[in-house]
Amino acid sequence: MRKRPSLAGFIAVQVLVVVAAAVSLSLGTGQASVESRRFLTGNKLIQPVEVPRERGILIAPLYDEPSIVSDEELADVLKQILPRFPRKHLKPNHVEHALRTWHIDATFQNPEVLSGEEMKEFLVDHGKFLASWDQETLPLLMDRPDGVAVRWGSNAYSSVHHDHWLACLTEAGIPRDEPIFTPTRSMTIKDAIEEAVRDFQLDERETEWTTLSFALWFPETHRWQNGEGRVMSFDLLAERLMRGDKRFGVCVGTHRVYSLMALIRLDETYHLLSPEMHTQVYAYLENVRDLITACQFEDGRWPPDWQRGAAALTDPGEDEPYRSVIATGHHLEWLAIAPQELHPPREMIEKAADWIIRTTLEKTPDEILGHYTFYSHVGNALSLWRHTRAADFWRTWQADHPGFDSTPSNATAEGPAEGPAEARRPTDL
């Protein structure tokens, strides 16, 4: 006999379907379940990381070594790298580097020199950016549904590296709640951090500044997710920084070293790395130490192919001289925050500092401007070796030496070149 399903049975099945789906949704694990729950409850699909501090951590320098750089030498070098940029077509990359070196509280007597505040505003206020560029230029700050991203690429009106903008502002001491004015709305640095967390891909080419920014803002967070749900950790970031041949990476591979050194320093307090990863990173830095110990030229500079160790000395490549400025300046910078065990012999550091000071002071303002980013690292490195910041030292120096001539060495009457042609040239890295 054929039995028809009863109405009660039919309704019971409909109720069962709804209840089962609801229970399943609330209990299910996995990314899709979690995302579905957050979608239905109106929460963000990926939980933003907590940014627990008002300002990013500043990694303190460890040494005050007049034998490496004297007050006079430091003042002369800093004089060379004062941010005397043409206001028209101001390059974000230059401003970021200058701000990182001079900090947001930098002030200068010379009105031609950009103050920290002016530089910061150029970077975080689309109106100021427009005033330097024009309506036709693509904005530096880009609105995203949940935050703000920064345009990066090789053109002059962009930041050059992914998250370099964020890392530089962080190292410059910008507050978390600092307003950011995009073309359409007002946001904060915190929104930019959250957006950086969302759009970061572990396997993108440059991870140096993202790693540094995250470590300076939220070293207590051991696990978080990017916008695609990939679980990130500082172990993973450190592993990524160490991946592959050492010749790769920005500024002849030295930014990787700097970021790794920062992780080791922060790990002392925040334990952001696992013990195994700490050991691996430390061993990596020891290897870098050994390589640069083996490859310093007689005059004190380090070669750009320092990764080859002694082979870089015996079989030097044909490199442009400025690339040795990159290598030497950047190595001095990470060494300034590194424990002594990771240092090459003391005389090597002194020789390197002598060479870089000499070289910097020999340059004309045009030459400095042409490679400002590299020389800014020199200024920052030497300041760190005196356990100070460029702006603090400069302020004190000017107060103590009222007659000090802040005109850059080798300046011509015309001053540094400026104008659209110069500014629009693809920027150096």
Added chain:
Amino acid sequence: MVAATTEQEQEQREDHDPEVADNGLPDSSVLTDKTPDWFKTTWHFPALVAALGFVFTILSYYPLWHTDLWGHLAYGRVIVELGGLPTTEPLLPLASGVPFADTAWLSQLLGYEAYQWEGLAALHFLFASSIVACLAMIVTRLYGRTGSVAFSLLAMMVMLLVGWKQLTIVRPQLAGLTCFVTLFMLLTARRWTRVMWVGVPIIFTMWANLHGSFVVGLMMLAAFTIGRAGDIFLRTGQVGCVLANIRVRRTFLLTELAFVATLVNPYGLGLYGEIWRISHHPNLQNLLDWDPLTIRMFQGQMATITALLLVFLYRASPRRVSLTEALLLVGFGLSALWNSRMIIWWTPLAAFLLAVHGHAVWSAWQRSRLRNNPPDEPLEQPEPAGKWSVVAIGLMWIFFSFTPFGTAIMHGRQPELSRSVSRQTPVAAAKYLNEHPPQGLVFNTYEWGDYLLFQGPPGIQLLIASHAHLIPKEVWNDYINIIGMRSEWQTLLDRYGANTIVIHKESNERMIKSLEQDANWQRAYEDDLASIFTRRKPIL
């Protein structure tokens, strides 16, 4: 019981017993078959068993495919070691942190446990038995419908020919296929039984944990519901009749219950999202398996022939064609054109319907022939007898005992690894790697990643394996660039710090030549199948 007899008694019986033949032996033709009726079958049964057993034996010796199987076993091992499911990709260092929804966890676990229990023999058995179970169900149902051994075997052949490419890749999809065919058999039963209300949800609960293909089962249930409803509507033109139809209601409710049953899995409702995410992952676009079906492929050629035969048979068939059939054939057929992997679901349906309508056409032709030329004597029908069942059971035992699994169970003898796996399996290369564990990342041929994960040295750091949807897109693109020797492929190897390269010789001749001339690399191992290069100065 046979009583002992003396020669004298024997002679007396011969004198008086008419059932004794002239040669003195009992006349078997007068013996009575005392086996119970339920045990009696016709010769058709052992014939079908012989065919299925033959296929089972062949498949039991068919080499295990060199790709997916080993990766799934590796995940099964991870599940056992963790005592739970990993939430992020656990095997590939470059995919570390990538969310991992294991849609085939139960197959992986069962497969690994089976391997632990009876080694390679168990894998052969699982492979052969899942396919033969599907064939057996189709053959049983067809025989029940047609009573024809020939058409039942025809369906078996069609399924094997069209589905061969997909069937021979040992992966959890085979468990899904078994569920699919079981469901199809239940839905095509002549009578609805209460077992359906329990059986179908149980199948779906299993299926949702065995493989992500359970969604095609829901699609089949939906096709049965819609098809039935459509047929009634076309016949009556009244929606009320559709709603009142008992089969429509039943299949609708069954579809809902099946959906509820699928929610019993570790990811709950989110499993649907995971399956969507996996099947739409951009990395899959580079895989042949996910390409549209074309006539250049063997499976495409077989499917075309089958489709043409179906068109002819549907034109000639006296059977009523239901909308459900059309929905199933066209729906799954189109999905196979979209993605060749989907042909595995079309194949059993096409084989079944081809045989059903083929038999209908054949029967109609036979009837017409008999009408025109009536036979002198009525056609003989095969007699059921217990002996055929005994023969069938005997055949089953013989076929089983000849398989690697039977040998392993009875004699404790495992098949040799090199004979058990496909010729494309890098057995010797894996052995070399075990003896010389690689330092750092290994660049490997995509198809070998799974085998090296399972049989390579513990903790081997491979660049890639067959779970393409778990590989970050940058890594995936870089793999494509390196294996294709596009610009800067060597630089990419340096960027990843790959210190070892394990590649297929035949497919990568150019790369091998280039590496031979590269001062940074040296050949560490070579056999007929694989080349292994190591960096002279490893990147640390």
